[in-house]
Amino acid sequence: MSCSSENPVGSGKCREMLQKILDGDASPEEKREFEHHMLECLPCYQTYELEMAIRALLKSRCNGNGAPPELIEKIKQKIQTIR
Numbered sequence: 001m002s003c004s005s006e007n008p009v010g011s012g013k014c015r016e017m018l019q020k021i022l023d024g025d026a027s028p029e030e031k032r033e034f035e036h037h038m039l040e041c042l043p044c045y046q047t048y049e050l051e052m053a054i055r056a057l058l059k060s061r062c063n064g065n066g067a068p069p070e071l072i073e074k075i076k077q078k079i080q081t082i083r
Ligand SMILES: [Zn+2]
Pocket: 002, 003, 014, 037, 041, 043, 044
């Protein structure tokens, strides 16, 4: 299963699956399936990595520690890669 060109992230099954994973609603089986899927689907992989980085950033902000500058840099770079 691949969705790189015909089915970019933002539509259809990929987005649904990603959302589930990110929300923590996915079953272990679905997680396994997604991990496998990410290996062949670059948009999914990039979006997943980016979302996780953003979540980490928000979390550290919420703790009142401020985000480490390296993390912000990393996220900026990832956003540029995706665009
Ligand atoms: Zn995908």
